[in-house]
């Protein structure tokens with residue numbers, strides 16, 4: 001049976017990934033420090049012999065025997081990653097270095113959950129994988145954006161220098177059940193910043209998980225963008241929400 | 257007497273900086289692992305009571321009592337920094353984190369020797385400090401370019417989050433005595449890659465050191481570019497060298 005490590009497995013994407021890997025019959029080891037994830041997300045697998053949860057912070061070394069590593073551990077939303085930017089950097093950089101050291105030692109294939117934020121505030125739409133990005137190195141989002149860029153650099157240097165078998169997924173915005181709700185915006189009126197013409201793509205969680213597993217089970221290094229190929233404006237999104245909940249938009253001109 | 261730590265003090269820029277700081281009457285602590293620097297560069301200060309050399313690798317914690325930190329330790333030329341890219345990343349990231357932890361503990365002002373390479377392969381000339389750069393996150397130069405960007409991110413996050421007193425200098429190409437010669441190009445004929453129209457600026461070491469000390473003794477955080485404001489093409493440089501040494505250019509069309 002394939003032994004699979006999922007770091008950040010108590011989070012939104014990680015817990016859905018674990019559901020799928022368990023259904024596929026793998027032996028799953030979930031490692032998480034419960035900074036932004038919860039045990040509720042993986043509770044249904046407790047007591048199953050093929051599943052194990054280890055409470056561990058990946059900024060510390062980890063010695064386990066596995067065949068594949070899905071490396072997702074990292075706070076993903078601004079409220080969490082700006083809570084302690086230095087810790088975010090340690091998780092991205094030292095955490096990824098530890099997982100690469102582990103992958104090297106046990107000869108495991110390792111997939112990094114990188115992000116579309118490595119493109120920063122992009123000059124081109126849509127962003128191809130060859131685009132180098134437009135990122136502020138010294139701003140308040142840099143701990144995450146530069147942290148993930150450095151995690152990618154480490155992946156490729158371990159690949160070139162130590163022959164580690166790698167895959168880098170650049171994940172675009174993903175939504176679905178178990179999304180973090182406590183990111184500071186719950187209970188507030190929906191507002192549109194600016195004119196709402198800024199666009200995002202939104203990928204459903206099951207499709208994201210399918211993409212991540214396909215990449216792991218391929219022989220590609222990536223980086224590969226995984227997300228919904230269609231972009232929607234924030235205004236279109238607000239209108240869709242308005243239709244659903246018939247909510248007012250007190251702080252913005254109402255969409256026509 | 258002001259107690260000043262210089263990391264990378266056995267290197268090209270660091271050793272000239274130490275000369276100046278010693279002349280100014282400060283108490284100087286030079287920390288270096290001698291990866292690319294040599295003791296010859298600082299030999300003249302051995303035995304002087306205001307000077308001390310500590311052989312130490314900054315990827316390991318350092319506990320000393322100082323008032324100012326000039327943080328220069330890092331291999332600077334591709335031959336050295338690509339020799340072990342993962343070590344280069346550790347020096348940039350973990351090394352800078354250790355020096356920031358030290359600065360925080362002893363309440364010292366810390367200056368980072370960053371680089372014009374944070375601008376990467378720039379789309380605009382000349383580069384202002386507000387330019388975010390154009391850097392490949394996953395190439396063979398990324399360990400240095402992204403390493404220095406992450407070092408800057410850490411500086412600003414320690415500043416914002418822990419109140420550390422910081423200064424970031426983005427150093428442009430600097431030349432002068434004690435420049436590293438063993439970077440793989442000595443003894444080879446001068447060649448021009450491409451048509452030689454690519455440009456660089458070249459700053460004399462004494463001017464660079466003056467810039468670094470001025471920045472340290474100001475109250476600015478930076479980032480501040482330090483270099484010669486005039487750019488020259490590689491062809492102009494080759495012609496200047498040709499005039500000086502009357503050397504042949506076997507691998508390139510001779511400059512007209």
Ligand SMILES: NC(=O)c1ccc[n+]([C@@H]2O[C@H](COP(=O)([O-])OP(=O)(O)OC[C@H]3O[C@@H](n4cnc5c(N)ncnc54)[C@H](O)[C@@H]3O)[C@@H](O)[C@H]2O)c1
Nearest residue numbers: 008010011012013033034035036037057058073074076174
């Ligand atoms: N959700 C998205 O739209 C999105 C978009 C781009 C990239 N990503 C990436 O996907 C991954 C998962 O994101 P998510 O949305 O599931 O976020 P999440 O916050 O729900 O999950 C992250 C998990 O990592 C854990 N974690 C954080 N720091 C840790 C540490 N030092 N040691 C051990 N565990 C730690 C958290 O406790 C949490 O369970 C992240 O790497 C994120 O950057 C997500």
Ligand SMILES: NC(=O)c1ccc[n+]([C@@H]2O[C@H](COP(=O)([O-])OP(=O)(O)OC[C@H]3O[C@@H](n4cnc5c(N)ncnc54)[C@H](O)[C@@H]3O)[C@@H](O)[C@H]2O)c1
Nearest residue numbers: 264266267268269289291292293313314329330332429430
């Ligand atoms: N020379 C330039 O034109 C230039 C341009 C831009 C930036 N810089 C920056 O200025 C600084 C000094 O550059 P330089 O040209 O003097 O290079 P250098 O190689 O001559 O000096 C770097 C010094 O750091 C030491 N060092 C490297 N890794 C270390 C570690 N882990 N622990 C302790 N010491 C370590 C080396 O032994 C060496 O003495 C570097 O940070 C470099 O990135 C230089």
Ligand SMILES: O=c1ccn([C@@H]2O[C@H](COP(=O)(O)OP(=O)(O)O)[C@@H](O)[C@H]2O)c(=O)[nH]1
Nearest residue numbers: 060061062063064097098099100101102105
């Ligand atoms: O099974 C392992 C092997 C290594 N590491 C950590 O991974 C990092 C990088 O390891 P590597 O062997 O690449 O380099 P090192 O820094 O040990 O030379 C180190 O901090 C190790 O402690 C780990 O956590 N688990």
Ligand SMILES: O=c1ccn([C@@H]2O[C@H](COP(=O)(O)OP(=O)(O)O)[C@@H](O)[C@H]2O)c(=O)[nH]1
Nearest residue numbers: 078173185190191192193194196198200234
């Ligand atoms: O209440 C909100 C929250 C976000 N946005 C906009 O929606 C986009 C996505 O913002 P978010 O911070 O959620 O994510 P990211 O910028 O990281 O994609 C941005 O252009 C925001 O300006 C908005 O108009 N109203």
Ligand SMILES: O=c1ccn([C@@H]2O[C@H](COP(=O)(O)OP(=O)(O)O)[C@@H](O)[C@H]2O)c(=O)[nH]1
Nearest residue numbers: 316317318319320353354355356357358361
């Ligand atoms: O005088 C000091 C104080 C701290 N550090 C190192 O600097 C890093 C960052 O220290 P900080 O206090 O910011 O954070 P910590 O990681 O200890 O929470 C740590 O690895 C410390 O070992 C150091 O080398 N010298």
Ligand SMILES: O=c1ccn([C@@H]2O[C@H](COP(=O)(O)OP(=O)(O)O)[C@@H](O)[C@H]2O)c(=O)[nH]1
Nearest residue numbers: 334429441446447448449450452454456490
């Ligand atoms: O023998 C050489 C070495 C460099 N260059 C050019 O000079 C510039 C500076 O190259 P280097 O690698 O020294 O430094 P960097 O690109 O980091 O400034 C680049 O455009 C090179 O293509 C050249 O024409 N001949």
